[in-house]
Amino acid sequence: MLVEEIQHWGEAAFGPPASADAIQACEARLGEGLPDHLRQLLAETNGIEVEYGLGLLWSTQRIADDNVHFRNDDSFRKLYMPFSGLVFFADAGNGDQFAVSLSGTHDVYVWNHEDDSRKWVAPTVMRYLENWMTGTLTI
Template sequence: MLAVPWRDVVLAVLPSAGLAAGASPAAIAAAQERLGQVLPEDLGELLAETDGVRDEDGVDVVWPVHRIVRDDLESGGLLFFGGNGEGDRFAFDPGDPARGVVVRDHKTGELRTVADGLADYLIRILAAGT
């Protein structure tokens, strides 16, 4: 849980980031029910503040709730929540929460840790585009 709003974190790194209205508690609860798992606390809080985050190129670095559900129903255990616009997808591993954020390389299928958590991921991916 962050001490500052997620919107402030995003806009501090990339003032031109696209932020949506927050997802409703009902939408988040329905997503968790369809996925059969609780979203990581940080991700749930971010989605409640802004239902997705877009970088300056319009890439959904954090997907809206409906896309998380759509893309994760057949994910094989990982909880994918965003992409880089080049085919790589970012996820949490519910079986190993300490692993942080992982990326699945779309060319090799390799899975590797890229950030300690959601805040670290956002700072890294948004700063990389600037």
Template sequence: MWRELIEEHTRQARFAPPATEQALQRAEETLGHLLPDDLLKLLGETDGVIDANGYNLVFSAEQLIQGNLEMRTYPALKRLYMAFDQLLFFSDAPGDGNLFAYALVPEGRPDIFVWDHRTDNRRCVAPSLEHFIADWLTGRVAL
């Protein structure tokens, strides 16, 4: 389903082999929470997606772990920004340092947020992963 959705908008995306159950389980255990269902399903089809310009449309399971742990524990970030414990970063904005994330609270919320690294603002940009992907690939994502 996810590969087909992406291919409706571009034939230039690069897909990885599906993430293994062990990789997904490791991500959940390491990060201390379940991954959102739609992200879990996407990673079960492809362990990350790179867009036509080489940006991470969706991080791999390993990138999810590394990126989120860094954002949550890096001392300089803790001094500059509000805590990131309630966000699950899964994508980076083309070339500007902003990141896209799910809000983990309340649990099960499907909305996608953008975190602005200049202002520490966090605002909703899409009602779901499906909308986010379609908006990204058609140039409608509001950074």
């Protein structure tokens, strides 16, 4: 259902669905649950890539790996505010990362890796995908 909607917004390569075990393993490594709308999307496609291999949605493995790295890397701790309350799930191709908030309405933010700012970009992961794929969202 969600993948069919995304296909209307442009060309993309979709991974196979993430298993319930893969989603649970990701959440276990993060130490917190993913928002329902992100879980539903991952259950349909374990990653979305567009031109040049840009990952609009990472796999459960990459979500876990990158977030664990960001949260535990000593150099990141010295340079950046804590990433608690956010789960990174995609990158903009320029070093900036997209994250979903784990609290409230689970809005999507872009984290600027140069100045450590976090800017609201969309109310849901699906809206982020639509806006990015249709060119409404640019970084």
